[in-house]
Amino acid sequence: MGLKSFAQVTITTADLSNICVDGGFYSLGDIIIEEQNTDDFANSGGTAVDYRVELPSNFEFRVGFGDVFYSDDGADLSSVTFTRGTNFVQFRFFVDNTVANNALYLENFQVRAINTSSSGDITRVNSPTGTNATVNGALIGSIHGTISSLAPPTIGSNPIDEAICENGTASFLVSATGSGISYQWQRDAGSGFEDIDISLDGGIYSNFNSPTLNISNAPNSINGHLYQVVITGVCLPTATSSSAQLTLEALPSAPSITNQIQEVCLNEAVASPTASGSGGTITWYSDAGLTTVLTTGSTPSLAQIGFDNTTAGTTTVYITETSGNGCEGPAVTATLIVNPLPNNALTVTSSATDVCDGESLNFTVESSQSGINYRLFDESDNPFSSIVAGNAGDITLTSNAFDLSTYTDGNETITVRAINPNTSCQSDLASTLINIDPIPAQPGISSVSTTECLGNGVTLTSTRAPGTTEGDYRWYKDGILLPSETSRDIILTNVNQSGDYTVEVTNGDFTQTSCYSSPSNPITATINPLPANNLGVNASSNEVCDGETLDFTVFTSETGINYKLISESDADLSSNVAGNGGDIVITSNPLTGLGANETISVRATNPITGCTDDLLITEDITINPLPSFSLTASTNISCNGGSDGTIEVTASGGTGDYTFMLGGDATASTTLPGAIYTFTALSAGNYTIDLVDSKNCTIAQQNITLAEPTPLSQSAVITDVDCNGASTGAINLTPAGGEGAYSFAWTTADGSGLVAADEDQSGLTAG
Numbered sequence: 036m037g038l039k040s041f042a043q044v045t046i047t048t049a050d051l052s053n054i055c056v057d058g059g060f061y062s063l064g065d066i067i068i069e070e071q072n073t074d075d076f077a078n079s080g081g082t083a084v085d086y087r088v089e090l091p092s093n094f095e096f097r098v099g100f101g102d103v104f105y106s107d108d109g110a111d112l113s114s115v116t117f118t119r120g121t122n123f124v125q126f127r128f129f130v131d132n133t134v135a136n137n138a139l140y141l142e143n144f145q146v147r148a149i150n151t152s153s154s155g156d157i158t159r160v161n162s163p164t165g166t167n168a169t170v171n172g173a174l175i176g177s178i179h180g181t182i183s184s185l186a187p188p189t190i191g192s193n194p195i196d197e198a199i200c201e202n203g204t205a206s207f208l209v210s211a212t213g214s215g216i217s218y219q220w221q222r223d224a225g226s227g228f229e230d231i232d233i234s235l236d237g238g239i240y241s242n243f244n245s246p247t248l249n250i251s252n253a254p255n256s257i258n259g260h261l262y263q264v265v266i267t268g269v270c271l272p273t274a275t276s277s278s279a280q281l282t283l284e285a286l287p288s289a290p291s292i293t294n295q296i297q298e299v300c301l302n303e304a305v306a307s308p309t310a311s312g313s314g315g316t317i318t319w320y321s322d323a324g325l326t327t328v329l330t331t332g333s334t335p336s337l338a339q340i341g342f343d344n345t346t347a348g349t350t351t352v353y354i355t356e357t358s359g360n361g362c363e364g365p366a367v368t369a370t371l372i373v374n375p376l377p378n379n380a381l382t383v384t385s386s387a388t389d390v391c392d393g394e395s396l397n398f399t400v401e402s403s404q405s406g407i408n409y410r411l412f413d414e415s416d417n418p419f420s421s422i423v424a425g426n427a428g429d430i431t432l433t434s435n436a437f438d439l440s441t442y443t444d445g446n447e448t449i450t451v452r453a454i455n456p457n458t459s460c461q462s463d464l465a466s467t468l469i470n471i472d473p474i475p476a477q478p479g480i481s482s483v484s485t486t487e488c489l490g491n492g493v494t495l496t497s498t499r500a501p502g503t504t505e506g507d508y509r510w511y512k513d514g515i516l517l518p519s520e521t522s523r524d525i526i527l528t529n530v531n532q533s534g535d536y537t538v539e540v541t542n543g544d545f546t547q548t549s550c551y552s553s554p555s556n557p558i559t560a561t562i563n564p565l566p567a568n569n570l571g572v573n574a575s576s577n578e579v580c581d582g583e584t585l586d587f588t589v590f591t592s593e594t595g596i597n598y599k600l601i602s603e604s605d606a607d608l609s610s611n612v613a614g615n616g617g618d619i620v621i622t623s624n625p626l627t628g629l630g631a632n633e634t635i636s637v638r639a640t641n642p643i644t645g646c647t648d649d650l651l652i653t654e655d656i657t658i659n660p661l662p663s664f665s666l667t668a669s670t671n672i673s674c675n676g677g678s679d680g681t682i683e684v685t686a687s688g689g690t691g692d693y694t695f696m697l698g699g700d701a702t703a704s705t706t707l708p709g710a711i712y713t714f715t716a717l718s719a720g721n722y723t724i725d726l727v728d729s730k731n732c733t734i735a736q737q738n739i740t741l742a743e744p745t746p747l748s749q750s751a752v753i754t755d756v757d758c759n760g761a762s763t764g765a766i767n768l769t770p771a772g773g774e775g776a777y778s779f780a781w782t783t784a785d786g787s788g789l790v791a792a793d794e795d796q797s798g799l800t801a802g
Contacts, residue, residue, distance in 0.1 A: 043172025044068050044075045049141075049157060049180035053214070055270030056152060056186045060097040060145035066157070066179050068170065069138035076111065076137055077169035079130040083114065085162030086139060086170065087125040088179050091155020094146050095121040101144035109135025127165060148184030152214055156181050188213030188268040194248075194279035200362030201286040205250040209276045213268035220248040223261040223278065250281070258283040287315050287356040287364035298372040300460035305344045308369040309334045312356035318363070320353040325366060340369070347375035377407045377453035379462035385449075389470045391550030392439045396469065398432045398451055400425075408454045409464075411435075413447055425453075437471045446470045472545040475501050475552040478538055486561040488646035492528040493560045495536055499523065502543025509539045509551055530564045565648035566596045566639035574635070574654040580732035581661045582627045587654065589637055592619045601636045601649065602629060611640070629658050659730040662689025664737070667711070672719045672743030675772070680717035680741040684724055686710045691729025698723040699738075719743035744774035756801045762788050764799035 049064035066088065070076055090096065096119070103117040103124055115128040126139055157180035159173055167175060194207035207220070220243040221228040222235065229235075231243040236257055241249045248262060261278040290310040297305055310317045310333050319329040319340050329352060330339040337343070340352045350373075353366040381404075386397040400409055403425030411420035411434050420432045434449065451464040478498045487493050500506030500523070510520035513534045517525075525536065537554035571590035579585055589598050592614030600608035600623050612621045621637065635654050640647040668683035686693045687710060695712045696704040700720025705712060714722075719741050726734040752767040764786075770777045781789045786802015 043072075044070055044170055046173055046177060046179055048178065049144075051146065051180070051182045053269060054146075054148055054182070054184045056148040056150060056184050058147070058270055060100070060147045063144040063146050063182075064180065065143075066141040067138055068173055068179075070136040072171070073109070073111070073135055074133040075171040076130045076133070077171070078133055079128075079166075079168065081129065081131075082166055083127050083129055084168035085125055085127050085165040086168045086173075087123055087160050087162045088141065088157060089123040089160045090146060090157060091153070091182060092122075093149045093151060093153040093184065094155070094182050095149060096124075097145040097147065102140070102142045104140050104142075106138045106140070107135070108137070111135055111137050123160075125162060126168075128168070130168070146182060148186075152184050152186040154181070154183030185214035185269045186212070187270040187272055188216045188266040188274045190266065190274045190276055193277040194262060194264070196280045196282070198282040198284065199253060200284045200360075201255050202252050202365070203283075203362075205253060205281055207248045207250075207262050207264075207279050207281075209246050209264050209266070211246070211266045211274060213266065213270070213274075215269035217267050218244050218246060218264050219267070220244075220262060220264045222257075223263075224257070228261070228263060228278075253281070253283055255283050255285060257281060284358075284360050284362045286362050287313050287358045289365045289367040290317055290354050290356050292354060292367055292369050294369070295367075296370045296372075298374065298458070299344055300374050300458065301347055301376050302344060305337060305342055305371060307334065307337050307342070308340070308352075310354045310356075310367075312364075313358075315356040315358045315364075318355050318357060320355070320366065323353055323366070325353060325355065325363070342371045344371070344373055347373050349373070374455065374458035374460045376460050377455055377462045378404055379453065379464050381453075381464050383451045383465035383467070385467045385469070387469075387548070388467060389472060389547040390437045391472055391548050392474045393436050394550075395434045395436055396449075398434065398449070398467070399429055400432065400451060400453075400464065401429050403428065403430045404453070406455070406457075408456050410452055410454065412450045412452050413442075419449060422454075437469065439471050439473060442471055445472075470547070472548045472550045473542065474550050475506065475540050475542045477553045478540045478555045480536065480538055480555050480558045482558065482560065485559060486563065486644075488563050488644065489528075489530055489565045492526050493562060495525045495527070495538075495558060495560060497523050497538040497540065497555070500540035500543060502541075502545075504543035506541035506543040507549065507551075509541075511537045511539070511554065527560050527562055530562050533561045533563075535559050563641065563644035563646045565646050566641055567593055568639065568648045568650050570637075570639075570650050570652070572637050572650055572652040572654060574656065577655060578657045578659065578730070579626055580659050580730060581629075582625045584623045584625055585635075585656065587621045587623065587635070587637060588618055589614075589621065589650070590618050592617065593639070595641065595643070597640045597642050599638055599640070600624075601638045603634050608635060614639075626656070626658050631660070632657055659690055659728075659732050660688055661732050662693060662726050662728040662734050663687050664693075664695075664724070664726045664734060666724070666737065666739055668713070669739060669741065671741050672717075673774075675743045675746045676718075677743060678716050678718040680719065680743075681713055681715045682717060682722060682724070682739055682741070683711065683713040684726070686712075686726055689726070689728030689730070689732055689734075694727040696725040696727070698725065717741050745772040747772040756799070759801070762798045762800050764788070764801060765795070765797040766799065767795050770794070 047067035049066045054061045105115055111132040113129045113131050118125040156178045159177045189212050191210035194209055197205040199205045220231045222231050231240045239251055260281050263278040264276045266274040290312040292308050292310050294306040294308040317333050318331050321327045321329050341350055351368050351370045355363045355366045357363040382401040384399045390396050405425050405427045407425040408422045410422050411432050413419045419435050423430050423432050448466050448468050450466040452461055454461040480495050482495050508521055510517045510525050535557040537557050539551040539554055541549050541551055573588045575586035594614055594616040596614040597611040599611045602608050609621050609623045612619050633656050635656050637650040638647055664684045664686040667685040670681045672680045692706050692708050694706040697714050699722035721740045724737050748771045750769045754765040756764040779794050781791045783789050783802045786800050788799040
């Protein structure tokens with residue numbers, strides 16, 4: 036490469052790197068020393084000057100190769116000669132003028148390394164025989180190029196034979212020099228050498244491309260194998276080491292161990308492990324690397340091998356047998372696992388120390404351990420609860436039911452036990468004595484009546500709670516506790532108290548637990564509601580004649596409810612009328628036999644429950660008495676067809692003035708303040724008489740018939756006069772009809788002899 040600077044020659048250098056020793060000649064680049072200014076080559080003043088360039092040591096030029104020449108445009112240089120050797124080239128010339136730029140050239144040279152790897156610079160050196168030319172920028176020592184060489188690999192030391200124990204490690208080592216060398220170890224298993232790689236012989240080799248081949252876990256199958264290494268560098272030839280042999284000594288088997296793995300809880304008994312082998316030395320180690328010996332021998336003590344059952348943890352020892360040739364076989368382990376006990380210092384609280392037969396209790400464990408299970412046990416060490424896992428907080432264990440048929444002495448000690456589910460190590464935390472109280476017998480409920488209407492209560496009575504001192508009562512309605520009902524009797528008065536009732540009782544002799552009996556059989560109590568009593572009521576009139584009826588309207592009646600009228604004396608005044616959800620009309624019975632002023636109520640009745648209630652609105656009714664009259668006198672018609680009949684009536688009762696009304700074959704009416712009236716000039720016939728007082732009350736109609744005589748008729752037997760002028764004539768008269776005694780009034784126009792008042796006539800003349 037070129038080295039340049041202002042106002043000095045330019046040296047074009049020749050670099051050649053990493054040529055191989057004994058690798059022949061290599062072409063060297065051109066070297067040019069060229070003026071940049073005309074006076075870079077200083078005038079030599081008529082003296083010959085030298086410019087000498089040498090190769091570094093261990094390098095030489097090839098004889099007969101290379102061109103040396105110069106350029107001189109201005110005839111500045113003269114008498115230029117060249118001298119060459121195996122390691123130098125020298126110019127000798129005169130510098131006469133400095134009018135042009137001149138240059139020295141070394142071209143097409145070849146060089147080689149002589150015998151070893153080295154490097155150095157092609158340098159301008161002092162001329163050994165003459166005067167050095169003065170050249171600006173190319174002083175003595177100026178570098179005109181760099182050359183380096185490399186030698187082929189050379190082995191300094193070869194691998195040596197190795198003898199190891201089976202499954203042991205071995206290393207084969209070689210030393211070599213050379214540039215850029217690489218290693219490839221080879222193995223001969225009897226069929227010639229082959230390259231070692233990571234998979235050969237099961238992958239036991241490592242560093243097979245380095246000066247040191249490592250063999251790990253050497254199996255007996257490679258016993259007697261040969262190993263060598265081929266070394267390759269940048270420059271040939273390769274170098275191959277001598278071979279070395281690997282010899283394997285068989286290992287004894289691992290010892291047999293009794294009590295090899297023991298897992299115990301803290302402070303449990305531990306047995307000493309023993310080892311047996313094939314007669315070699317038994318060694319006990321504390322570490323898997325087999326570096327720390329605890330003891331030797333087949334039957335060590337627990338202390339010698341560090342087995343301690345008083346401290347929780349895992350202790351593992353490693354046991355080997357070493358044969359007489361010093362090969363130590365594989366290790367076998369013996370392990371002691373000492374598991375810690377659960378914490379037994381936790382606080383345990385039971386929900387009570389007295390319990391009812393058949394009931395359970397809660398036991399609280401404070402600050403439980405995560406990973407630990409907790410359970411209750413009875414005195415017989417039987418489980419008495421489900422398992423509850425600890426959670427680092429408070430937990431609750433619910434016991435099984437306490438059963439007096441099992442714990443007949445009436446009490447039982449319950450223990451909380453903590454158990455590690457992984458190790459089965461356990462600790463008892465606390466024990467509590469629990470008293471078990473009996474349950475009273477099932478009570479019964481009695482009642483005079485279980486169904487009543489609102490306003491009449493239902494009283495339910497429990498059988499007596501047992502005990503010298505009467506026990507307690509607990510009532511339930513429809514399964515829901517009635518906290519305020521604690522008496523033997525419960526009185527129900529409201530509709531919403533209807534339902535199924537049960538009662539539980541305690542035994543007054545056991546006051547610690549309040550053990551309630553099983554519930555009684557349910558009894559159904561019903562308080563039926565009354566019909567609505569706030570309905571509107573309206574009477575068709577508030578005044579009525581005795582014996583008449585009234586209409587009562589009930590507004591917005593209730594469907595399914597019957598309504599009727601009731602007197603002040605609670606007598607029925609009507610039939611039932613069914614409500615229909617709308618307005619209904621109740622017609623009273625004839626109102627008679629009541630007081631002059633009567634308050635009439637409407638009674639509503641539920642026909643299903645029989646519950647009744649009187650509507651709040653009543654009607655005050657005035658009941659006017661009926662008048663009465665009698666036929667005090669009458670006269671029939673005196674003569675047939677006459678009109679001289681009379682009827683006399685006498686009135687009483689009623690109110691105010693009377694109106695007498697005649698009907699029938701003749702009509703007439705009159706209103707009088709008096710009580711007696713005579714109808715006159717009546718002809719024969721049938722008559723009706725009505726009486727109405729001032730309240731328009733009418734007496735029942737009376738009938739009367741006025742009679743007249745039958746029409747008068749007569750028949751006569753006439754006896755004519757015998758002789759003219761005689762008085763022998765006679766009339767024998769037979770009257771009929773009429774009434775009473777007859778009277779006669781005879782007359783004649785031309786006769787004589789009549790007796791006017793006699794019935795029969797005799798002695799009559801013709802006439």
